[in-house]
Amino acid sequence: MELQLFGINHKTTKLSERELFIINDSNQEDFKNFFDSSFNDSIESFFALSTCNRTEVYVYGASLNITQIAKKTLEFFGSSDYLNDDLYFFKGNEAIEHMCYVASGLDSQVLGEQEILGQFKQSIQTYIGLGSLNGPFQKLTEDITSIAKAARTETQIGFNPLSVSGLSLKIVQEIFEDPTQQKLTIVGAGQMAISVIENFYTNGITNINAVNRSKKTLKVNNSLSIETTQLSQLGALIQNTDILVTSINSPLPIIGKGLIEQVMRERKKKPMLLIDLGVPRNIENQVRDLEYAYLFTIEDIELVTQENLEERSSEALKARDLIQKRIESLNQEQANQNNRKEAYIALKDVSNNLNEQDFLELLNSDDPYTSLKQIHLVSEDQLQYISTLTPHAILSMIKEIRSA
Numbered sequence: 001m002e003l004q005l006f007g008i009n010h011k012t013t014k015l016s017e018r019e020l021f022i023i024n025d026s027n028q029e030d031f032k033n034f035f036d037s038s039f040n041d042s043i044e045s046f047f048a049l050s051t052c053n054r055t056e057v058y059v060y061g062a063s064l065n066i067t068q069i070a071k072k073t074l075e076f077f078g079s080s081d082y083l084n085d086d087l088y089f090f091k092g093n094e095a096i097e098h099m100c101y102v103a104s105g106l107d108s109q110v111l112g113e114q115e116i117l118g119q120f121k122q123s124i125q126t127y128i129g130l131g132s133l134n135g136p137f138q139k140l141t142e143d144i145t146s147i148a149k150a151a152r153t154e155t156q157i158g159f160n161p162l163s164v165s166g167l168s169l170k171i172v173q174e175i176f177e178d179p180t181q182q183k184l185t186i187v188g189a190g191q192m193a194i195s196v197i198e199n200f201y202t203n204g205i206t207n208i209n210a211v212n213r214s215k216k217t218l219k220v221n222n223s224l225s226i227e228t229t230q231l232s233q234l235g236a237l238i239q240n241t242d243i244l245v246t247s248i249n250s251p252l253p254i255i256g257k258g259l260i261e262q263v264m265r266e267r268k269k270k271p272m273l274l275i276d277l278g279v280p281r282n283i284e285n286q287v288r289d290l291e292y293a294y295l296f297t298i299e300d301i302e303l304v305t306q307e308n309l310e311e312r313s314s315e316a317l318k319a320r321d322l323i324q325k326r327i328e329s330l331n332q333e334q335a336n337q338n339n340r341k342e343a344y345i346a347l348k349d350v351s352n353n354l355n356e357q358d359f360l361e362l363l364n365s366d367d368p369y370t371s372l373k374q375i376h377l378v379s380e381d382q383l384q385y386i387s388t389l390t391p392h393a394i395l396s397m398i399k400e401i402r403s404a
Contacts, residue, residue: 001044001136004091005098006070007056010109013086015299019280020079021055023048024249032130034076039069045137047127049102051119052164052279052298053109058099060137066091093327096144100323103148105157109298110305112157112312115164115195121145122191147326151319157312165195167301168275169203172243174304175273175294180204182242187211187254189228192247192277194220209237212248235259239266245275246282257286260293339388344397346382350375351401359402368394 008018023031035046043061057073059066070087074080090098101107103120124141127133133141152158172179184205186193189212197208198220210218212228219225229237231254238244248254255274260283264272271292276283279298287295350372354362358375365371368391372378378386386394 001060001062002064002091003058003060003095003137003140004064004066004089005056005058005095006066006073006087006089007054008083008086008088009054009056009107010299012088013083015279015281015297017079017082017086018055020082021074021077022251022280023050023055023057026249026251028126028130031076032127032132034073035132038072038076043069045133045135047123047133047141049120049123050279051116052277053116054102054107056102058095058137060140093331096140096327096330097323099144100147100151100327101320103145104151104319104323106151106316106319106323109302110162110164110167111309111316112152113162113164114152114158115192117145117148117152118191120148143330147323147330150326151322154322155319156315157319159315162305162312163195163199164277164298164301165192165199167304168196168245168277168296169199170304171275171296172200172205172273173203176242180206183207183209183240184243184245185209185211185234185238185241187231187234187244187246187282188248188278189216189218190247190249193245194218196245196247196277197226198224205243209241211237235263238272239263241272242270243273243275245277247277248282250278250282251280253280253282253284255283255287257284257290260287260290264290264292336388339385340393343385343389343394344401346378346385347394347397348401350378350382351398359398362398363395367391368398 008021031048035043042064043059045060046058048055048057059069066089070089071080071084074083098107103117105112105114105116108116124133124145128138172182176182182205184200184207186196186208189210193210197210197218201208201220201224208226210226210228211231211234213231215230216228217225218228246255260272260274269292271294274283274287274293274295276295276297281297283295287293354375362368362371369387372386373383389397
């Protein structure tokens with residue numbers, strides 16, 4: 001059994017191409033069914049992660065042909081012609097290391113961003129719920145999440161953390177002289193939308209409307225809840241909006257150039273800031289062509305990520321070192337467990353062939369390993385596993401086996 005992964009991210013692929021390979025609420029069931037029917041013989045367990053920066057698929061099984069799995073997956077999404085050359089692959093320890101970097105924010109466009117760990121954990125829970133992630137791989141994801149959390153809490157990479165919602169606020173603060181006087185409309189009701197509302201509200205932008213496909217109550221924190229307006233009312237609502245932030249799952253843009261053009265006429269050309277946090281994008285890129293409409297996408301966020309970059313880069317080195325050491329410890333722990341299991345099997349085999357006198361002599365021995373060698377019932381391979389155990393562990397196992 002082996003862990004392998006493939007994916008694309010902001011380093012390998014531009015946003016317009018990443019949009020072609022997205023796995024989210026709208027297609028998760030189809031993706032799971034496709035994977036189950038196509039690779040059921042070779043894949044024991046899997047899950048996928050799509051964020052602003054990446055889409056990655058993690059698979060666990062025997063005799064995996066990961067390049068063939070990736071090729072067929074891209075064909076399923078209709079994006080093979082565009083993305084085949086952009087894919088990266090990792091397996092074994094390199095895959096574990098990469099997943100730790102992703103979950104801790106070390107592989108993000110916004111170095112050390114805080115939202116990714118929650119997204120990573122949510123993806124794991126989603127696929128556990130779908131029945132696709134279980135067994136040894138589920139246990140490994142728990143270890144990876146624990147290592148990523150340690151990298152954030154035991155280094156300063158998570159100190160004064162940056163986030164996509166925080167960087168969106170930074171754009172607003174740089175554009176408006178007094179952001180607290182501006183009206184905000186957020187489109188979406190997911191965790192990113194809630195994070196944006198909380199960030200903006202905490203910083204004095206309190207005139208907030210939320211829009212969603214269906215009516216919903218967004219519980220932002222203990223003191224703030226917002227009722228969403230239906231998406232069909234968006235056109236009328238944004239006529240009085242100064243800041244429009246979108247973060248909604250949709251395969252196609254829900255806001256076109258025509259709508260914004262019409263809104264701008266109603267606003268008598270009063271400027272509007274639009275921040276599109278959707279991947280795929282929620283706002284047509286042609287909106288950039290409109291005068292007085294200022295559109296920022298997730299790619300534009302990179303322009304405001306340089307604050308404290310040198311300090312965060314230094315902490316990132318410490319976090320990477322911590323991750324590598326934790327993975328070494330994880331591998332050693334796994335090796336010890338495997339050795340202990342093999343040693344138990346060897347001792348069980350030996351114990352079944354011990355006569356009562358040999359058994360009693362062994363129990364009274366100060367060096368049971370040497371005694372076992374002298375009995376000549378143990379093969380060299382069995383002795384190799386048993387040699388990793390302490391004398392106390394050897395005697396305890398033999399007693400347990402004989403009393404069973």
